Amino acid sequence: MNQIRIKDRKELELRLPYLPWYVQQFIRHKLPDLSPSTLLEYTRDYEMFLHWMIREQLTGGTAICDVTLAELEQLHIDKIDLFRAYLTTGKENAKVTIARKLSSLRSLFHYLSQIAEDEQFFPLLKRNVLAKIEIRRTNQPKDTANRLDGKLLQEEEIAEFIHYIQHEYAADVQGNKQALYSHKLNKVRDTCIVSLILHSGLRVSEVMNLDCTDIDLSRKMVHVLRKGSKEDHHKTSVYFRQEAKPFLTEYLESRESLYCAPRKEKALFLTLPNGKQEGKRMTKRAIQEMVIKYAKRFGKPYLRVHMLRHSFATDYYLQNDLYKTQEQLGHASPETTQIYAHLTDRTMSRAIDHRRRDEPLE
Structure with a gap:
């Protein structure tokens, strides 16, 4: 394993215990397919989103690991629009960065609603609000x-x-x-x-x-x-x-x-x-x-x-x-x-x- 992957894998393992159990499950599911560097970026995006939910009082928890699946199900599309607006206030968030953060969120919600199952074989997430969000491609070759x-x-x-x-x-x-x-x-x-x-x-x-x-x-x-x-x-x-x-x-x-x-x-x-x-x-x-x-x-x-x-x-x-x-x-x-x-x-x-x-x- 190369030096960057070793470093990112270690940091990934340090961050995972502080995330909700279902996010940890998603990251483990993706480990065979994606590099530690990509998954580390995913975890940073999820941390930002979950901290935002706490600040907006969209969860009863005080730590990001306390955010429940039920609270994700109750998110309305207008709340996701608010999160998108929040991302635009960050000076370091260019359009392509915002699109990437929303895309990583959509990957998580897709996994929870379409792939992961509970003990009764029902999806972990019954309603996927991110499926309603259109993410426009911003990094066209001509623009670059x-x-x-x-x-x-x-x-x-x-x-x-x-x-x-x-x-x-x-x-x-x-x-x-x-x-x-x-x-x-x-x-x-x-x-x-x-x-x-x-x-x-x-x-x-x-x-x-x-x-x-x-x-x-x-x-x-x-x-x-x-x-x-x-x-x-x-x-x-x-x-x-x-x-x-x-x-x-x-x-x-x-x-x-x-x-x-x-x-x-x-x-x-x-x-x-x-x-x-x-x-x-x-x-x-x-x-x-x-x-x-x-x-x-x-x-x-x-x-x-x-x-x-x-x-x-x-x-x-x-x-x-x-x-x-x-x-x-x-x-x-x-x-x-x-x-x-x-x-x-x-x-x-x-x-x-x-x-x-x-x-x-x-």
């Missing part, structure tokens, strides 16, 4: 493309960003001794990570969970546990471009000496915390913050680690088809990959405008 347009690395900028991390960042932080020391220690690793994402389209979680044994330099391939995979030990082979190979080779040659890697540590990408004698696996947050640090100095403060994946995907889609791009990125649905069709339409449109003036039309 609109948000990303102009914020990704284009063509030569991919190589320029990698070169900047390796050769130019130090000059920009010349007066900062701590930043210079950190860069001297980590520039081979950081260049390798950014290059790998920009030449393979890996997710940050996939990069974080890589072990040394997952790298096949001769075949230009890494073995990753894909998002949504139901098998903890089944890894997918993902190719990377030739451009990433020299950086991986250099990092692998220096990994042990730079980070005092203990023999038992399998993680590919390591960090050496202050005061520690041995390196340990980099966290997802550390990789994210590393990319932000370089992006700001590079003059693209809006660039995030996931946008490196999008940058690769847009460039890859220009040279391949939808289904090859879907497979490379590990998308469950081709609809998600349609983002890059919209983005490349814009890229090609701009390319036409940059045609040399003396170039004849055929």
